[in-house]
Amino acid sequence: EADIYQTPRYLVIGTGKKITLECSQTMGHDKMYWYQQDPGMELHLIHYSYGVNSTEKGDLSSESTVSRIRTEHFPLTLESARPSHTSQYLCASSELLTGVEEQYFGPGTRLTVT
């Protein structure tokens, strides 16, 4: 069982609110990722980090921002939520072990912006 946690699991919030989605892992992995996934659809990488103080934008343009001040923590912030942000947000982490870079996913946060 992977030790990667996301809170909240579900969030319904009004337009214009600022929100932070939390992601923590206890595996000591350097690499962490945020994906956006609409129900039944593909995963889109929106942010990633190779370590503390390292953050990069992914393939999918996102109005969110991330920070990586501690290895285990990779929060995602939306300054002003909009209905178009309604989606599931998945956090993942990985480490190269014996030639395999397996990504471990958290349970996800289902965000609804009204």
Place this chain on the structure above:
Amino acid sequence: GQQVMQIPQYQHVQEGEDFTTYCNSSTTLSNIQWYKQRPGGHPVFLIQLVKSGEVKKQKRLTFQFGEAKKNSSLHITATQTTDVGTYFCAGPAGAGSYQLTFGKGTKLSVIP
């Protein structure tokens, strides 16, 4: 940029029938990974293939990596209701990259 295409998008099978999903990349891949996502769940790593022509088995699941390292397949023999979910292939986003580009996934439904 790197594109990973996966077919079919949906597959409905009778329990006991076989199932195959195919993954094709626009570029040669250093490796390919497969993940399974149960309904309402999160993706879970199944396997990584690295070598040209590689075949790996996990019980009823058989994974293949093409000779040119641009395509891969996942075959499930005698499907069970526990196989229900979406199967994603994923390849490195670029040479030497740790980021993954995921295919759109194949959603498998198994009719009991």
